[in-house]
Amino acid sequence: MPNQSLRSSFASTGGAPLRVLVVDDSATARAMLCAILARQHDMVCVGEAADALQAREMIRGLDPDVVTLDMVMPGMDGLDFLERLMRLRPTPVVVIAAPTRQHQTTVLRAAALGAVAFIDKPLPGTPGAIEAFEQRVVVRLREAARTRQGRRTGWMTEAPVSLASTSGRLIAIGASTGGTEATPRLLARLSPAAPPVLIVQHMPAGFSARYAARLNGLGPLAVSEARDGEPLQSGHAYVAPGGQHLAVDRAAGGGFIARVTDGELVQRHRPSVDVLFRSVAKVAGERAIGVMLTGMGGDGALAMRLLREAGAYNLAQDEATSAIFGMPREAIRAGACQEVLPLDAIGPRVMALLGLRSETSPADR
Incomplete structure (x- = not known):
């Protein structure tokens, strides 16, 4: 009663x-x-x-x-x-x-x-x-x-505020098995006006620079391998160097800088999605968007939950479009994701959250 x-x-x-x-x-x-x-x-x-x-x-x-x-x-x-x-x-x-x-x-x-x-x-x-x-x-x-005033297609939850401004925003992407093919499809849907994008793809040393160079020629963003202390710019994406962790920090004069470090394996990986997501939760919080793509294991799931608790809006790739559904599944189980979407819907959704127009994928032309 x-x-x-x-x-x-x-x-x-x-x-x-x-x-x-x-x-x-x-x-x-x-x-x-x-x-x-x-x-x-x-x-x-x-x-x-x-x-x-x-x-x-x-x-x-x-x-x-x-x-x-x-x-x-x-x-x-x-x-x-x-x-x-x-x-x-x-x-x-x-x-x-x-x-x-x-x-x-x-x-x-x-x-x-x-x-x-x-x-x-x-x-x-x-x-x-x-x-x-x-x-x-x-x-x-x-x-x-907090969802009472808004309804989303798919996973329903509270929406971040002030979405129209990209100032002080970050997009963080985690991927493993299948991610080398999924990530370029996502990036192709983003706008050149997008805030800085940080990417952790499980990859050994010696491969990430070539991978970043390949991504750089496939979409609207300038893509490079991240360098320690590098200022992060809108319209750019930064790939974690193979064998090193990528994190983000506040710059002394405002904005963000990349932090590239060695160190122990985290969640059995270096680079680790966990390291990136934890740092983004700390410095960007509700101004961040987190994305978990295809991959094996559970790297980043709990950190993505921390990201959500800090106010970020998180999306995960669905099972039907994932090569391996391990990492998205673990993120979903952890209660880290507000939405679960097919791969080709993630980029447009990110742009919609930011109040920007999504790019047309080459496959749609």
């Missing part, structure tokens, strides 16, 4: 609690989620629905800020309901479901349909599982609340 006393206390102080509708066929799960909401000073459970039909009527009548949604329900399942909800009445949704054998497929489809996040239900008897689950739920619901 709705927490009327909490809602009344917010009304008396002039505040507005986050209004959440809980949709789950399990009475136990509904009770657990409503109890979590009752413990938060800024949230209220406005209703509980045991199936899609009840949920539909409650959404019409209550107009909740966020919906929590189970996947396995009688009648219409969660994915079908999510698809109809996003088509007919877009509402921020946090999926909360038990893992199944089709778990990863379900996660990806929910993301593609517009779910803000996918949270696994806690396993009974696991020490600390309930507390960790509550923390994840609260964080994801607050994130979802």
